Amino acid sequence: MKEMYIPPKYEVLRDQSKCVSCGLCVKECAEGVHFVDAKTGKYRTDDQKCVYCHRCVCVCPTHALQIARSRDTYPENANWDGQTVNELYRQAQTGGVLLSSMGSPKPLPVFWDRLLVNASQVTNPSIDPLREPMETRLFLGRRTAEAVRDENGLLKDTLAPQLELKVPVLFAAMSYGSVSYNVHESLARAAETLGTYYNTGEGGLHEDFYKYGKNTIVQVASGRFGVFRDYLETAAAVEIKMGQGAKPGIGGHLPGAKITEDVAETRMIPVGTDAISPAPHHDIYSIEDLRQLVYTVKEATDYKKPVIVKIAAVHNCAAIASGIARSGADVIAIDGYRGGTGAAPTRIRDNVGIPIELALASVDTRLREEGIRDNVSLIAGGSIRSSSDVLKAVALGADACYIGTAALMALGCHLCGACQSGRCNWGIATQRPDLVKRLDPEEGARRLVNLVTAWNLEIQEMMGGMGINSIEALRGNRLMLRGVGLTDTELKILGVRYAGQSL
Amino acid sequence: MEKIIDAAGMGFAELNRLVKTAAEKKIRIERCLGQRYIACGLKDKEIFIDGTPGNALAAYLDGCRVEVAGSVQDATGDTMNAGTLIVHGSAGDATGYAMRGGKIFIEGNVGYRCGIHMKAFKENKPAIVIGGRAGSFLGEYQAGGVIVVLGESGDEKPAVGNFCGTGMHGGEIYLRSERLPALLPPQVRAEKIAALPDGAAELVKSWCAFFGRKAEKYLRSAYFRLTPDSANPYKRLYTVN
Amino acid sequence: MRKKKLTLRETAHVIAASFWSTIEQKGEPDRTQETLLRKMFPSLLVTGPFSIILGYTGGLMALNDRLKLRSMVCAEKGDLAYIASEESAIRAIEPNPEKIYAPAGGEPVLFELYGGERE
Structure with a gap:
């Protein structure tokens, strides 16, 4: 086992009946999630790269795109939730310090709401x-x-x-x-x-x-x-x-x-x-x-x-x-x-x-x-x-x-x-x-x-x-x-x- | 014309107001004792200080010549941008913190953390020349500029303390010494050099001129040159979460 | 210090102990002694910024924390000793000291009388 496969967090859902193949999603995604398959000419996605920024969804002129939480997860475990498991695998792989952005998403109480x-x-x-x-x-x-x-x-x-x-x-x-x-x-x-x-x-x-x-x-x-x-x-x-x-x-x-x-x-x-x-x-x-x-x-x-x-x-x-x-x-x-x-x-x-x-x-x-x-x-x-x-x-x-x-x-x-x-x-x-x-x-x-x-x-x-x-x-x-x-x-x-x- | 200010018993606010509002370019402060923030953010003046000025002398200095007959204390030349500071004595801790330009010449010793986070920018290349010894953490986080330690301290202690160049990621340090300081961090490269390069030699000559020393003695000595091993020493391995 | 009968210098090496990496660079017997002191009294290490002046019957001790996060200047003239956080404070009392210096962090400065009697 050289590298542990970590399932993507999100998946991009494309409604083919709405897609007009305009290519805007490919152009707008700097993460490189969307691409055109060279062989089939079809629009495909690399879900692994998606960060859920919603840019493609927002710019899609026909609203053909949706992003959903990936269904591919780990065995259910209330103690070892998916994020915790991902983090552990990443650190075992790289020896690195985990780096994040924005404010903490952890569910601590928000006192304003009380x-x-x-x-x-x-x-x-x-x-x-x-x-x-x-x-x-x-x-x-x-x-x-x-x-x-x-x-x-x-x-x-x-x-x-x-x-x-x-x-x-x-x-x-x-x-x-x-x-x-x-x-x-x-x-x-x-x-x-x-x-x-x-x-x-x-x-x-x-x-x-x-x-x-x-x-x-x-x-x-x-x-x-x-x-x-x-x-x-x-x-x-x-x-x-x-x-x-x-x-x-x-x-x-x-x-x-x-x-x-x-x-x-x-x-x-x-x-x-x-x-x-x-x-x-x-x-x-x-x-x-x-x-x-x-x-x-x-x-x-x-x-x-x-x-x-x-x-x-x-x-x-x-x-x-x-x-x-x-x-x-x-x-x-x-x-x-x-x-x-x-x-x-x-x-x-x-x-x-x-x-x-x-x-x-x-x-x-x-x-x-x-x-x-x-x-x-x-x-x-x-x-x-x-x-x-x-x-x-x-x-x-x-x-x-x-x-x-x-x-x-x-x-x-x-x-x-x-x-x-x-x-x-x-x-x-x-x-x-x-x-x-x-x-x-x-x-x-x-x-x-x-x-x-x-x-x-x-x-x-x-x-x-x-x-x-x-x-x-x-x-x-x-x-x-x-x-x-x-x-x-x-x-x-x-x-x-x-x-x-x-x- | 020179303006003479007798600072005896004067508070820092009044002294600094007198300095800032003086019409004269040349100012002489006599009997200075502990007044802080002198020449803070100032430019286009020549200030001579007799005595012991307080902390944060010449912070944000933007192009004056400041000469002190006596020692200076902590946080001297904080974020200094341009100008020259000459101290006929020793300096305290954190001398030249984050200085971006200008030159500081100290006849005696400096305290801990001298030249911390010193950086260079365009034509600005800050420099600190220390006649005596430097305390620990010399050049900590140094990002640019030149520090020269001449090590003339009159005792047997090493020219610099411990942890020299911790976090250094730019610039150069020259140590006039026969042996390397202990505990150099791994990302600092040290090499013994036969002669000082022109820039550093000029600094040493200026120092000698200010303090009436013979330059030959200092130019002929052995030096170690310390530089960061790569431009990005602390690129710790992060893993994106 | 009182209970274990440590010397002032030893006490300084407990509360403002040198870093392990620094101790390893020292010669004997300092290395063994300071290592032993750190092993004997690890919980008495004070890591934050401090500067203390301790007065006792036989003298004065001045000590900075080991990172020297505080200022300290000492001066001497004849049989008088001065300790302050700023040189200007000393010069306000004694404008012309014979010796003036900044002690290193964690290194105690001792001025003693009467053979340094502690009680």
Whole structure:
């Protein structure tokens, strides 16, 4: 036995009565699943290569294609499920570390789905958001300024720099290199239209996108790719990346093959060399050291830009956040266990970190208890899937939410989880020019604007129902939430009562 | 004209504001003691510092000449882009972290993790020349640029500590030494060279000029040249899941 | 340290033990001694960042973790010793020390009086 045969995960079903042999499926599949049999001239498929990205199904003009879970599986075993068996065979064959993409698909509880939102009845009037003012504008930043007066007795603006958001949603960090140029352009244009921000991730800022600087958050990560003075000065805010929800505690590694000329230019490294991000920042081994990096960034930008510190949601994140809130940072971004990634070791993605709901609630509680909640704003991320997730996050204590996976889905992502291959058929997680051009940035921006605008309307609708007409008044208002199907411990950490419990 | 700033008792914010807003190109900081972030992100100035500046000196430096009569501390030259830093003393840990351009000349020793994640980009080729000894993890994750250790430490200890070049995947390290450091990681290639190549020799000559040493002595010595064995040393065998 | 009557240097080699690969490079008797200490007290190894200064009747010991994730600078002048995380802190007290150096991670620095009496 040289190589173990691993049955394909999916099979492509072609309805011959509908197929018009147009060849579009062959052309569109970068994985090479579809091909024309040289002998018979018939359309055939190599199911083994299918990643279930749905591209062929979507483009087929006659809807002749369907993709189904393969019927060829292993003997039924609740302990050794098919995926676990596949992984074991693969490792026995290659000796390799399993690599995955996107957020964890494991069936851990999603607490958003066990939280329910309140509405007013009789005692507090609900509001009709379509006809009455309903504010979703907010500011991110430190809010601890003293009331200082000028000689006329008027208050002086001594407030730390703030980021203004028209919607409580920002686009999460995704680097150029892991995603395509057209993704960045779509995000940048949408952020500008929406009055929010996109985040460069750790791959630098392409020179074409400097014009979107006022809607750009730039990242300083451990590899410092593309970080220099102009980069920091162009941005609206600077994010120090300490960790990522999908892979807490490990660094990054963009292989040399993906460092094309343009990506290299943006990361400020030579073409074709590996871009390795160390696991930690090697000048940060404590909160005091973090403070030093925060102030290095502030000094370099003349204290004009808020500094965000992004951490992965891990077991002690409440204590860590308490430290960050005292480090001079203006905003803390917390990235939950279910957050996405362009590539992460499977075991890390599926086993390290904690869900964002519990992390967010514990951080907000801790900061309030210590009287330092106003030192920082909080951004929650790590699989925010809908407007109600945003609304519940705000009620748990977030000022705003990062969306990454949801934004990519608006651009066409079908969650196949094969980002690491670089052959994304939707032009998202790829640098191949023929694939990248499948994503039209204008259309992409429009879809992103649609998504966030729709969410914002839904948020307003739900806020109206609660009789709350400013998102700021919802922040940390956990009385607006009730839990179902949760244990006492879960309720205690979330700081919410069980459905049916009154005040 | 030179602007003279007496930094005695001054906080870092005030000192750095004075430096940044100075109309003069030349600035002399006297009685400096522990003020952090000096010359952070600065360009087009010539700064002379008398004393011991604090951490993160010359971070994001973008083209100044900074000279220090004294030692410097940790995180000096973090993500430096261009410029020259001359230190008449020793430097602390993580000197030249992720520097992409410019040159750092240290007369004495450097601490741990010097030149970590140093990288080159186009015409920018960063360089660090260390007169004395370097601590462990020299050139960790090094991706480009040149590090030269002259090993003049006045004691018997080796010129570099342990784990030199861990994760190195680009650039070069020159060690003036008769023997190789222990525990070189497997992906680092070491070769004994008869003479320094021109680029490194120029760096050594500059170092000698800055610190009033005779270049001949350093150019005639034995060196080891350390380079990564391939451009992709840590392509761990991943298996797609 | 008190119970097993280890010396301070030995204690340092327990809590900030060198990596096995480093120990293997050492000469005798250090290699055998440090190997033995790691085998005797494996659970007392502290791997995170720390810098400690220990004061006792007969002296002072300064110790960094083995990866030297913390800063430490020592200085001497006459019969005075200085230990700080930044050189500037020492120079604020003593502008002209005779000797100033950064100890390696895991290597204790000892300044002793009265024959180093521990009680």
